[in-house]
Amino acid sequence: MSGKSERSPKDMAISLLVLLVPIALLLAFYRGFLGGDQATTVDPAPAIEQARSANVFPVSQPQGLGGDWKMVSARYQTVEDGANLRLGYLTPEGRGVQLLQSSVPADRLLPAELTSQGQPQGPTELAGRTWQLYTARGNQQALVLLEPTRTVIVVGDARDNELRELAGSLR
Numbered sequence: 001m002s003g004k005s006e007r008s009p010k011d012m013a014i015s016l017l018v019l020l021v022p023i024a025l026l027l028a029f030y031r032g033f034l035g036g037d038q039a040t041t042v043d044p045a046p047a048i049e050q051a052r053s054a055n056v057f058p059v060s061q062p063q064g065l066g067g068d069w070k071m072v073s074a075r076y077q078t079v080e081d082g083a084n085l086r087l088g089y090l091t092p093e094g095r096g097v098q099l100l101q102s103s104v105p106a107d108r109l110l111p112a113e114l115t116s117q118g119q120p121q122g123p124t125e126l127a128g129r130t131w132q133l134y135t136a137r138g139n140q141q142a143l144v145l146l147e148p149t150r151t152v153i154v155v156g157d158a159r160d161n162e163l164r165e166l167a168g169s170l171r
Helices: 009-033 045-054 106-114 160-168
Strands: 070-079 082-090 096-102 120-126 129-135 141-146 151-156
Touching (some): 045 082, 096 160, 106 129, 120 141, 141 160
Antiparallel strands (some): 070 082, 096 151, 120 129
């Protein structure tokens, strides 16, 4: 017996090609025909209705956002010291933004949502309301609206103009 392998590099390349071609075809079918890269959208109506029925805080809903904004999550839940309504979006540029409306006291909510490093950067006017611009976790920024019965946070890694568009659309 010889110590040399009977297989040549050409044989191994052909074997790899035989394995990779079906995988590439399956991936192309998944992306092309089944919409594998598309975000799954959800209907926010049940979560919004649940929040309104609970009547814990006034519920605002974005109005007039273009069809290129995609709703990807919606959840209402009661938590210790209050309740939260979370609506998650993909912006037209494909970045994530979350709209949080909450009755949890702001001194507890802001550190939990923006991390303890979240710092106010100054006020900004949007649709007749004064919002605070905050730094948030990682490369995210946030717009925060403090009201007597609720706190509204628009946070994400989206560009400033997209955060402002979402915050300004609340009615």
